[in-house]
Amino acid sequence: MQRSAPSIQVGDFRVTSVRAGSYWWDGGTFFGVVPKTLWAKTQPPDELNLIEAGFNCFVVEDGKQRILIETGGGVRHDDRAKERMRTPDPVRIREAVAAHGFEPESIDLVINTHLHWDHAGGNTVDEGGRVVASMPNARYIAQRGELDHARERHPRDSVSYRDVNYEPLLESGQMQLIDGDAEILPGLRLTVTPGHNRSMMIVTLESGRETWCHFADLVQFAVNVTPTWVSGFDLYPLEAIDNKTRILTQAAAEGWWCSFGHEPVKNFGKVENKEGKWRTI
Ligand SMILES: [Zn+2]
Numbered sequence: 649m650q651r652s653a654p655s656i657q658v659g660d661f662r663v664t665s666v667r668a669g670s671y672w673w674d675g676g677t678f679f680g681v682v683p684k685t686l687w688a689k690t691q692p693p694d695e696l697n698l699i700e701a702g703f704n705c706f707v708v709e710d711g712k713q714r715i716l717i718e719t720g721g722g723v724r725h726d727d728r729a730k731e732r733m734r735t736p737d738p739v740r741i742r743e744a745v746a747a748h749g750f751e752p753e754s755i756d757l758v759i760n761t762h763l764h765w766d767h768a769g770g771n772t773v774d775e776g777g778r779v780v781a782s783m784p785n786a787r788y789i790a791q792r793g794e795l796d797h798a799r800e801r802h803p804r805d806s807v808s809y810r811d812v813n814y815e816p817l818l819e820s821g822q823m824q825l826i827d828g829d830a831e832i833l834p835g836l837r838l839t840v841t842p843g844h845n846r847s848m849m850i851v852t853l854e855s856g857r858e859t860w861c862h863f864a865d866l867v868q869f870a871v872n873v874t875p876t877w878v879s880g881f882d883l884y885p886l887e888a889i890d891n892k893t894r895i896l897t898q899a900a901a902e903g904w905w906c907s908f909g910h911e912p913v914k915n916f917g918k919v920e921n922k923e924g925k926w927r928t929i
Contacts, residue, residue: 659855668720843888
């Protein structure tokens with residue numbers, strides 16, 4: 649399959665896909681109750697049933713501001729985890745953005761759709777014995793409800809959270825917590841969309857009659873646009889199905905550009921629903 653173009657223009661904004669590498673994880677956990685005979689057609693598993701998942705991050709810019717959405721999985725993994733995830737040399741988000749011409753110092757804002765390690769793992773770096781922001785001049789934004797949940801460490805998903813990805817930024821005052829939906833810049837909206845968890849946000853950008861939506865883990869792979877194909881990780885699968893149906897129906901009707909949390913191949917796609925059959929084109 650061909651890897652698609654890394655950038656799209658959305659009205660006054662340019663959106664660039666900055667994938668911070670990928671990792672391999674059990675396919676069954678990603679696809680939940682969907683039979684393997686179906687998901688294996690598009691996500692071929694290896695001999696251990698692992699499939700490739702991207703650490704999908706994006707830079708949005710309008711000529712004045714640069715916004716980084718997600719920071720990937722970071723590099724703080726022990727040898728066993730690196731071997732298990734087939735990431736011997738994990739990608740540093742600072743290097744991933746720089747490779748696309750964005751100096752980390754030039755990022756004004758970082759948005760974490762949620763605080764799972766695979767989305768906020770590159771938020772901080774270890775420098776001279778201290779933990780500091782990977783994007784030194786940026787303000788970071790996350791949901792207060794998500795932080796509360798992260799700190800609760802519920803046994804179901806406690807492994808998804810690591811203090812080092814957000815506590816140092818809260819201490820330094822670099823991370824700002826928001827309560828519910830927010831418009832960050834005119835046209836750039838964060839919308840709390842429960843399903844994957846209670847407080848995960850999707851990001852929509854509307855400008856010049858074009859719309860782009862980053863679905864984050866509400867739609868992890870392009871093939872998950874079928875609303876009932878929810879992830880085994882989802883804490884609220886019924887809400888995920890309802891929210892996916894509602895938002896993807898609008899995306900299909902209005903021709904939005906769409907991006908997905910862990911799709912390893914397609915950076916941007918459009919969604920269509922023909923006689924009840926959903927697909928990404
Ligand atoms: Zn994720």
